Amino acid sequence: MTIRDVLIIGAGAAGSTAAFHLAQSNYKVTLLEKEEQNKLKPCGGGMASSVQHWFPFDLKPVVEEVIERVEFSWYLDDLVMAELPGNSPFWIVKREKLDEYLANKAIDAGAELIKPFEVSQVTKTAKGWIITDKNYKQLKSRALILANGSNSLWPANFGLGPKSKHLATTTSIRLQGRGNLTKGSSRFEFGLVHHGFAWAFPLNDCVNVGVGTFIGKSSSNNDYILEKLLPNLGFDPKSGSRIHSSLSVWNGNHKINGEGIIAIGDAASLCDPFLAEGLRPALMSGCEAAKALNEWLSGNTSNLDGYSQAMQKRWGKSMAWGKRIAQVFYRFPKVGYQLGIKRPTAPQRIAQILSGEMGYEDIAKRVIKRLMLQRFHKE
Ligand SMILES: Cc1cc2nc3c(=O)[nH]c(=O)nc-3n(C[C@H](O)[C@H](O)[C@H](O)COP(=O)(O)OP(=O)(O)OC[C@H]3O[C@@H](n4cnc5c(N)ncnc54)[C@H](O)[C@@H]3O)c2cc1C
Secondary structure (H helix, E strand, O other): OOEEEEEEEOOOHHHHHHHHHHHHOOOOEEEEOOOOOOOOOOOOOEEEHHHHHHOOOOOHHHEEEEEOEEEEEEOOEEEEEEEOOOOOOEEEEOHHHHHHHHHHHHHHOOOEEEOOOOEEEEEEOOOOEEEEEOOOOEEEEEEEEEOOOOOOOHHHHOOOOOOOOEEEEEEEEEEEOOOOOOOOEEEEEOOOOOOEEEEEEEEOOEEEEEEEEOOOOOOOOHHHHHHHHHHHOOOOOOOOOOEEEEEEEOOOOOOOEEOOEEEOHHHHOOEOOOOOOOHHHHHHHHHHHHHHHHHHHOOOOOOOHHHHHHHHHHHHHHHHHHHHHHHHHHHOHHHHHHHHHOOOOHHHHHHHHHOOOOOHHHHHHHHHHHHHHHHHHHO
């Protein structure tokens, strides 16, 4: 049986990114995807344009809309508008197109894609890994990447990622037409959603609308929220077919590699616990995984620990603050909206977070500095 250098379970955004970069370094890499066709994924599709730096090819062919302003509302009222800084910093993509585009770039670079191939078993051997699909077909590799999303059970089985997952509960729909969303505008609604927010992201000829709850027990009234929100966006309250899903969000800095194994994207629980930004960390972890495996497979290093360390430095540090901010904001959302969103500089800051220009750590440090200055002036 052929022994591949790397097998990747899941040809989503994370897996395809890792496959592309590994294939570019001439490794024998195979992507395994359970779905035969790229189907509609529950994802808003909002993506910081800064991810372009991580690819030598243009991502513009899959960008549906360039966002120039973000509107915020509280109970469909009290609107705040933020013009995004910089040059086209926030893009909206159709996930099914982005994932296919990245997988095709990986194939062009020399990777292999096998689909449908639904992995049902992962076994560690002395020499590497044996992957078995539901029809008992087996493949072998020296290294393994887990990129099969939020419901992956294997990270926990191999001691990677958080022991207990923090799950955000989401409901999403895609609607034909644009309602009353103007070109280049996206919308965030806070008051209607207990412990979370709703969004509307336009994509050329349609709109992704969704609701996410980030702390506490799962919300059972997402359908009711959508019925209130949709007329406000210019759609029929019952339109769209609802997709309910759970999203494993960042829940602490943990080791996300083991011996010859790496978890990336949602399988590594990297998604932002405040705004559910999961695409940037999925692509970032795909790149970092390829970098670490390149060193390990070529014998330059004896372990893959550099991957977990790089992700903690580049992403986890900021997410630790994002988690604290989420816990305060979503427990006291009205205060959060008044002090957070309605502060003159706040929408700009949120825009900078969405565009990847600023991390939560920078935001937290600014707030702490401001509080200290206020105290100093009072004394
Ligand atoms: C409702 C919602 C809205 C969101 N909106 C945004 C947003 O606007 N912006 C943003 O940045 N993030 C958003 N996110 C988060 C983002 O969608 C995820 O973080 C992102 O999909 C992670 O990509 P991934 O490649 O890690 O996982 P996935 O996209 O889940 O890919 C995993 C792949 O693995 C395959 N797979 C699964 N099991 C197996 C198996 N056993 N064998 C073989 N293949 C398998 C799946 O079919 C899939 O193709 C949102 C999430 C949700 C739920």
